Amino acid sequence: MRLSNYVLPLLREDSSDAQIVSHQLMLRAGLVRQTAAGIYAWMPLGLRVLDKIAQIVREEQNRAGAIEMLMPTIQPADLWRESGRYDAYGPEMLRIRDRHDRDLLFGPTAEEVVTSLMRGSVNSYRDLPRTLYNIQWKFRDEIRPRFGVMRGREFLMKDAYSFDLDIDSARHSYNRMYVAYLRTFARMGLHAIPTKADPGPIGGDMSHEFILLANNGESDVFYHEEWEAGSQPEVPDFADNNAIDAFVAERTQFYAATDEMHDKAAEAELGDKLRTARGIEVGHIFYFGTKYSESMGLKVQGKDGEIVTPQMGSYGVGVSRLVGAIIEASHDDNGIIWPEAVAPFRVGIVNIRASDEASKAVADEIYARLTAAGVDVLYDDRDERGGAKFAAMDLIGLPWQVIVGPKGVERGTVELKSRASGEREDISPDALIAKFGG
């Protein structure tokens, strides 16, 4: 993409609306614009990041055996009356009335919808287990939205729902998601710790919040040093449930809890192995048994002809929140530092002197060849001073910057800079193309 053809509204000054660094950088780097409290428009660059994150989530859900579908944003109130949540949910649910005076709502989550869909699609034990997921916009009318997309009212969430015949099977489904989440966050260059979370009325140990450590996080977390980045084992693949279960059993023996679940006794037990930090909740998995299947009449017939009420669990990833969370975890004084996996473009080309013919020819050629090689490239071809271009590139945080200018071109080289390390090297255009797979 040529910057001269793009819409990238960069801001030189901080916005007075933004209080934390990720929100500030998202506004300055032209990723989002706020349209109402807690509601954001995703500008072109921001949408690319959102899509990258969603795609990683999607691939890992698929790998774990979950099946993608798409549920509506607007749901009928009657479905929620069946589960009893229409009254229970409270003012956080945005209620809507249509022209026929029918009660609708903008879905804050989708247990009711997915349960009703399964009710109409599943009849036999042969149809289970299944896990369905979708990546869809949700709306929760938060009392006080803040921190940009990290606590918006409208947000993009991956929500998955598992249906199993019995609790043992439900545990397998749960554990597969546990593993899928670790894989998902690791692929984004993130280190998220699965912490024990409030299991709700069902009780048990099947509820975990995945917390990304970050100074501006909203949760306090306590964890065994084993959870430190770098010390964790390879996450297994999904070949068989036993391997998955063994992995989860091995991992969950190491202490990790948010402050509301924190056990003072663990402090003494762990001693100097205990770590404390602040974090951002980026995922939540939990098992809730037959709460919805029971109330909404989802049943299947078992092997011996008996009627079985399926066990359910649900599994959320805050996709739009992750954009902010990643920036919170990965930035410096000059701007965002995108992990390669989620960067909106992999390479940024800066032509220092757009008016210099030789320099322009080299930059144009590199752009064409990288693009032809399938590399996502953002090419700053504007007739602008070099300094401003460097600052813009650092701000938007693309992993690699290629700097093309008359002096280098005379020597037959361009400069390749890593945004993360700041290291620069002079490299010939051919070697550059080769490095990026051209």
Added chain:
RNA sequence: CGGGGAGUGGCGCAGCCAGGUAGCGCACCUGUUUUGGGUACAGGGGGUCGGAGGUUCGAAUCCUCUCUCCCCGACCA
């Protein structure tokens, strides 16, 4: 919802207390400068001051009502 704060060109702000018909920085446009890590100079375009009502000869400034946004708290992917 309780407590606090703010709405003035795209962004950041001053002006309001002591009413006189809107200003600064950045961004933007034109020209010069040919500048290797946010260059400099000159010229220029753009706002009726969140909205409604009121007081006044005159309102961004005073009064009333109202809408919106931000911060602290309870709530949450």
